[in-house]
Amino acid sequence: MPVGDDCAAIPDGDGYLLLAIEGFMNAFVAGDPWFAGWCGVMVNASDIAAMGGRPMAVVDAVWADGEAGAKPVLDGMAAASAAFGIPVVGGHTNIRHAQSQLSVAILGRAKRLLTSFDAQPGQTLIAAIDLRGRYREPFSNWEAATDAPPARLRGDLELLPEIAEAGLSRAAKDISQGGVIGTAAMLAECSRVGLRLDPDAVPRPGGVDLARWLLTFPSFGYLLAADPGDTPALIARFTARGISAAAIGTVTANRQVIIARKNEQETIWDFARQPLLGCAVPEVAA
Known part of the structure; x- marks a missing residue:
């Protein structure tokens, strides 16, 4: 797959593994931390779906100023994980950081791909x-x-x-x-x-x-x-x-x-x- 699609598509047997990552604006994470955590799962799931796939699991990296700063972000991720049925299987946490930051990666799988490279004139x-x-x-x-x-x-x-x-x-x-x-x-x-x-x-x-x-x-x-x-x-x-x-x-x-x-x-x-x-x-x- 060329670079520039919603996910990397890796041939895997009769289909493709899909791998994607999202990073979030600091102002968004600081201003609405619970929803930022929710979006960490949701927007990654959207990327997998956009390529014809089904999400399998996510991992996250959270930076915050203390446990109190990290908790709403992690709570939002947990809520979205439960709602969408996508497990959070690992990640990295740093609670000694001056500002809130969040990045989330996802793994999925597709049988047939939807891509950003296949729109045709006349469609x-x-x-x-x-x-x-x-x-x-x-x-x-x-x-x-x-x-x-x-x-x-x-x-x-x-x-x-x-x-x-x-x-x-x-x-x-x-x-x-x-x-x-x-x-x-x-x-x-x-x-x-x-x-x-x-x-x-x-x-x-x-x-x-x-x-x-x-x-x-x-x-x-x-x-x-x-x-x-x-x-x-x-x-x-x-x-x-x-x-x-x-x-x-x-x-x-x-x-x-x-x-x-x-x-x-x-x-x-x-x-x-x-x-x-x-x-x-x-x-x-x-």
Whole structure:
């Protein structure tokens, strides 16, 4: 697998081991330590699911100023571990540090991969987002998990490997810190394609400002590319579980990310002029 996907994919028998790691902003860990611990498990599980996998176990590294500083972070991780059914099997703790820091790694396994490198021109881009939540201020994090039944959380994550194994998609990415638009641009760059996006088509909670929503990090949110004929069946998988899903754009061959809204359009990134992450697969000379 090229560098730049949500996880490293390591061939393993009839499938792949998936390995990923997340580090968290110090301000986030200090400001909302319990939720930071929860996210240590949740966002890693999302990375595994985004590649068509099922999470197996996590390890963590926690730095804090005393046991009192470490406890809420570890409590949040324990709560998420129980809710998602993903064991915390080890890690490292330093309680003699001036500030709170957190990093969490995860191991998973996939039978068939979803990747950031397989979107194809002519496909439809689909956004699937759990809108049954709220903002966890002051950050633009849409939180739809901490109060959800564990069985629902686990079943929702299972959708992604099921979609991969059914052959409904080969390209996906979880919506993360870049929001819908930024994540879509990263997917386009890795796949060496362009996108024409309709922001008004993105599933959005009532009363939430569109500009903020497009930059939001949802607790459950994925972008998937699918052939037009498979799009209705893929969307139906999500809506059957109460998750909002819709076609939000088209994959193009021109290597530009274009926002098209009503009678207006704007090119927000042109990969021919400037890379975004620099993780696209190099072109092979003919």
